Every structure is written in structure tokens, then in C-alpha cells.
Amino acid sequence: MNKIAVLTSGGDAPGMNAAIRAVVRTALHNGLKVMGVERGYAGLLNNELKPMNRSSVSDIIQRGGTILRTARCLEFKQEEYRKKAADILKKNGVDALVVIGGDGSFMGAKLLSKLGVKTIGLPGTIDNDLPYTDYTIGFDTALNTALDAINKLRDTSTSHERVSVVEIMGRNCGDLALYASVAGGAESVLLPEKEYDKDELCGLIKSGKASGKMHNLVLVAEGIGGSEELAKYIESRTGIETRATILGHIQRGGSPTACDRVLASKLGFRAVELLLEGKTSRVVGIRDNKIIDDDIDDALAMKRKFDEKLYEISKIISY
Numbered sequence: 001m002n003k004i005a006v007l008t009s010g011g012d013a014p015g016m017n018a019a020i021r022a023v024v025r026t027a028l029h030n031g032l033k034v035m036g037v038e039r040g041y042a043g044l045l046n047n048e049l050k051p052m053n054r055s056s057v058s059d060i061i062q063r064g065g066t067i068l069r070t071a072r073c074l075e076f077k078q079e080e081y082r083k084k085a086a087d088i089l090k091k092n093g094v095d096a097l098v099v100i101g102g103d104g105s106f107m108g109a110k111l112l113s114k115l116g117v118k119t120i121g122l123p124g125t126i127d128n129d130l131p132y133t134d135y136t137i138g139f140d141t142a143l144n145t146a147l148d149a150i151n152k153l154r155d156t157s158t159s160h161e162r163v164s165v166v167e168i169m170g171r172n173c174g175d176l177a178l179y180a181s182v183a184g185g186a187e188s189v190l191l192p193e194k195e196y197d198k199d200e201l202c203g204l205i206k207s208g209k210a211s212g213k214m215h216n217l218v219l220v221a222e223g224i225g226g227s228e229e230l231a232k233y234i235e236s237r238t239g240i241e242t243r244a245t246i247l248g249h250i251q252r253g254g255s256p257t258a259c260d261r262v263l264a265s266k267l268g269f270r271a272v273e274l275l276l277e278g279k280t281s282r283v284v285g286i287r288d289n290k291i292i293d294d295d296i297d298d299a300l301a302m303k304r305k306f307d308e309k310l311y312e313i314s315k316i317i318s319y
């Protein structure tokens with residue numbers, strides 16, 4: 001192992017920069033050369049590689065987004081393009097590729113590893129939708145951003161005695177919405193993992209109002225969607241003014257929290273350690289507060305376990 005490359009791919013996540021920094025500095029510390037690939041797999045296919053040194057990653061640990069930039073690259077789903085990418089890495093003398101991204105990026109990394117490219121994956125996504133790790137880099141920051149918005153919406157919801165429907169990102173995973181509902185004291189949360197009944201929800205809102213509730217926060221995971229329609233439905237059924245807010249991409253930005261920075265630093269360090277130990281086609285993560293690594297095939301084949309207990313807690317303590 002002489003030279004490695006690192007890229008960020010898919011939706012950006014706060015803490016990706018901290019992860020890049022950890023990978024670059026750990027590699028340099030161990031005498032490896034490092035190349036940064038710009039714009040994820042799209043940039044790789046375009047030969048957008050540049051050498052990185054210690055100062056390339058200075059002053060970035062506190063920054064959201066990714067200094068390497070990121071992209072969604074549909075061509076990468078086709079083998080001919082992945083072969084081209086493998087070729088480009090070879091021509092640049094790169095011995096291994098560190099991919100920082102979500103489930104889609106990991107699928108790309110897995111298929112690239114089948115072509116003989118040594119790969120290590122670092123979970124970077126706000127969605128927390130990778131089953132092999134308890135948390136992904138970016139989740140905690142996005143959660144705190146959503147929480148900040150929820151606190152503000154609660155103020156106006158209380159002042160106007162309205163219902164506030166808040167849509168939270170997460171693609172098909174309800175974790176961001178579920179955690180935000182517990183942390184934000186929301187009255188209800190609708191998740192793709194759970195069936196729900198709109199009329200039961202309206203009944204709860206009405207009984208909440210009757211018992212003196214001044215506000216009502218209904219969180220809706222992106223995987224359920226339809227917040228505007230739901231707000232209209234609630235208003236028509238309960239007679240209580242209702243507004244919908246889709247938090248959107250605001251949840252992807254901002255300075256990473258301490259949790260995300262520390263996680264990213266530990267995972268970036270471990271990724272390089274694994275390569276130095278001669279291990280590849282692996283993904284790193286955190287389980288039961290310990291840094292772990294799994295075979296990339298096994299990790300992607302795992303089924304997500306929904307946190308039933310947290311859901312139960314959210315339901316019981318919200319009214």
C-alpha cells in the first residue's frame with residue numbers, strides 16, 4: 001500500500017469533512033500518499049483527482065458539506081463505467097479507495113471491489129439508513145438542525161394555537177423523524193416503518209386540544225410525505241388551523257456537532273488502519289459504542305432493525 005484515494009458521494013452530510021481530514025492525516029502519518037477525488041464517482045470517471053497534504057484538510061473540521069464536493073452519478077450503475085473508474089484509479093497509481101457516502105455509494109463501492117479495486121466505506125448520510133451501524137456521520141447534526149426548527153415551530157404553533165405538521169428528511173428511513181419527535185416532544189410522528197390512521201391522528205389532536213394543549217406538533221417522515229395534504233385534512237377534520245413546513249435541504253447543512261466530528265474522526269482513522277492491516281472490501285461503523293468493521297457484502301445484505309422501543313416511548317410520553 002503506497003497511495004490511497006478518498007471521495008465523498010451521494011447526499012452531503014455534516015461531518016464528511018471531518019472524515020476526509022481523518023483519512024488524509026492518518027494516511028500521511030503512516031507514510032501513504034493521498035489523492036482526493038472531486039465530485040464522487042462522477043469526478044472519478046472524469047479523472048478529477050488531486051494530491052492532498054496536511055494543509056489540504058486544515059480548517060475544515062468545523063465545516064458542513066464536503067470540500068471534495070459530491071454528486072449522484074447514474075452511469076456508475078453500469079459495469080462499463082465502473083471498469084473505466086477502476087482503470088483511472090490504476091493509471092493514477094491508487095492502491096485503495098475510501099468511499100464516504102450512504103447506501104447507494106456503498107453499492108457502488110461493493111461493485112467496484114468486485115473489479116479488484118480495494119475499497120473501504122465510511123457511512124456518511126443524514127438518513128441513518130445503513131443497518132450495520134448504529135449511527136451514520138451527519139445524522140446527529142441533521143437531528144439537531146431539525147430539532148432547532150421544531151423548537152421554533154413550537155413557538156408559533158403555541159402562539160396561534162395551531163397544529164404544525166413538519167416534514168423531516170430521511171428517504172425511506174424514519175430515524176431522523178423518530179429521534180426528532182422524541183427530542184422535540186412532538187405529539188405525533190408518522191413513519192414509513194409504521195402504519196398510521198389519519199382519523200385516529202385527528203382524534204388525538206382534538207382530545208389534546210380539549211385537554212388544554214396549546215400547540216400540536218405532527219412530524220412526518222419524508223418516506224410518508226404529503227404534509228401539505230395532511231395539514232389540509234387535519235384542518236378539515238378537527239377545525240383547528242394547521243400549517244405544514246417541509247424542512248428540506250436545510251437539514252443537510254451546517255457545522256457538524258461534536259458527536260459527528262468525533263465519530264467521523266474515529267471512523268476515518270479506522271478506515272486507514274484497516275488498509276494498513278491489509279483488509280479491504282470492508283465498511284466501518286459504530287455498534288454498541290464500539291468502532292466495528294464488516295464485510296461490505298454482509299453489511300449491505302443486513303436488514304434494518306426499527307427501534308420499536310423508541311417508538312413506544314415516543315407514543316407514551318408525547319401526550
Ligand SMILES: Nc1ncnc2c1ncn2[C@@H]1O[C@H](COP(=O)(O)OP(=O)(O)O)[C@@H](O)[C@H]1O
Nearest residue numbers: 010011072073076077101102103104105107108
Ligand atoms: N446500485 C448501484 N450500483 C452502482 N452504483 C450505485 C448504485 N446505487 C448508487 N450508486 C452510486 O452511488 C451514488 C450515490 O448513491 P445515492 O443513493 O444517491 O446516495 P447515498 O450514497 O448517499 O445513499 C449514485 O449516484 C451512484 O453513483
Ligand SMILES: O=P(O)(O)OC[C@H]1O[C@](O)(COP(=O)(O)O)[C@@H](O)[C@@H]1O
Nearest residue numbers: 010011102125126127169170171252
Ligand atoms: O439532494 P437531493 O438529490 O434532493 O436528495 C434528497 C435526498 O437526499 C437525502 O437528503 C440524503 O440521502 P442520501 O444520503 O442517500 O444521499 C435524503 O434524506 C433525501 O431523500
Ligand SMILES: [Mg+2]
Nearest residue numbers: 102103104125
Ligand atoms: Mg442513501
